Amino acid sequence: MIPRPPPREGTLGFLYLPPFRVQGTSIAGEATCVGIPELDVCFDMGSCPRAMLASKFVAVSHGHMDHIGGLAYYCSQRHFQGMGPGSIVCDARIAPAVKRMMDGYVDLERQNTPYALIPLEPEQEVQIKNNIVLRGFMVEHTVPAFGYAVVERRSKLKPEYVGLPQDKLRELKDRGIEITRILEIPLIAYLGDTAPGPQLVREDVRKAQIVICECTFTEPDHKERAKVGMHMHADDVGEWLGVLECQTLVLTHLSRRTNLADARQAIALRAGERIERVEVLMDHRANRERYERQEAAVAQPAPAVAE
Numbered sequence: 001m002i003p004r005p006p007p008r009e010g011t012l013g014f015l016y017l018p019p020f021r022v023q024g025t026s027i028a029g030e031a032t033c034v035g036i037p038e039l040d041v042c043f044d045m046g047s048c049p050r051a052m053l054a055s056k057f058v059a060v061s062h063g064h065m066d067h068i069g070g071l072a073y074y075c076s077q078r079h080f081q082g083m084g085p086g087s088i089v090c091d092a093r094i095a096p097a098v099k100r101m102m103d104g105y106v107d108l109e110r111q112n113t114p115y116a117l118i119p120l121e122p123e124q125e126v127q128i129k130n131n132i133v134l135r136g137f138m139v140e141h142t143v144p145a146f147g148y149a150v151v152e153r154r155s156k157l158k159p160e161y162v163g164l165p166q167d168k169l170r171e172l173k174d175r176g177i178e179i180t181r182i183l184e185i186p187l188i189a190y191l192g193d194t195a196p197g198p199q200l201v202r203e204d205v206r207k208a209q210i211v212i213c214e215c216t217f218t219e220p221d222h223k224e225r226a227k228v229g230m231h232m233h234a235d236d237v238g239e240w241l242g243v244l245e246c247q248t249l250v251l252t253h254l255s256r257r258t259n260l261a262d263a264r265q266a267i268a269l270r271a272g273e274r275i276e277r278v279e280v281l282m283d284h285r286a287n288r289e290r291y292e293r294q295e296a297a298v299a300q301p302a303p304a305v306a307e
Helices: 050-054 071-080 095-109 166-174 220-229 234-240 260-277 284-299
Strands: 013-017 020-027 031-036 041-043 057-059 086-091 115-120 125-129 132-138 146-157 180-190 210-214 248-252 278-280
Touching: 013 248, 013 284, 020 050, 020 210, 031 050, 031 248, 050 071, 057 132, 071 086, 071 095, 086 095, 086 132, 086 146, 095 115, 115 125, 234 260, 248 260, 260 278, 278 284
Parallel strands: 041 057, 057 086, 086 115, 180 210, 210 248, 248 278
Antiparallel strands: 013 020, 020 031, 031 041, 125 132, 132 146, 146 180
16 A cells, blocks of 8 residues: 555635735644735734735734744745845734844854844834834733734815815915814734734724634633633624624634534524624635635626616
């Protein structure tokens, strides 16, 4: 009898949630990295699939190996392929340890790979695109941990000046009167590994267009395990959906031993009709079918207009 071939590596999870793609991998205890190509950001880097290299920023949630194991490779490959230095954004509490880890590779490789390390204090921000910032905030886990909100800032005319002619608006501006206000539009919220807590109902999380969060445990008898490990359980997700305003909640960090069909059933039982807003990043079959429906919808000819 000949030996069995090695197991094939799984494909990346992929969801098209207009106007954003959410892609990556997330298996509890093995590797998590979730990229949003349109925003040049990847959340965590437990491994570094080729598709993640295009992200100029990596926002690290915490220091567990399945969330940081690919950082050095990410920086090295971006440099090797002439893509420019990568930027690592992280909780200021773990920034010295991240630097020590990266310095270790300098000693091993005998070369100095360029990268930028950007420590954030809670509520601090870094600009990742024009008018778009990445904001860090504390979450509750077994080690120091951050969540992130990607927020777009839009300048809008104050209501009292709407409808005024342009020359009048220019006159007001010339007199030093502030005629606009800044609106914050939460685009993406990423919670990393977290226990339930007040971080789940922050405005920039609750109102984000897409929320990406773990759901490590779904079995009814695993609630205590979730509590000890400071992870989310399907029961928590079902309750949380009652206050979330997002278009889509993307669940990550399921264990490899979790049966996806059973997990979906458990989540649906708790979510009720809100299950329509829930997607599982690593449910390849469901996500492929979803994408095929999107393709078919685009391919359909526009209805004829009666003359």
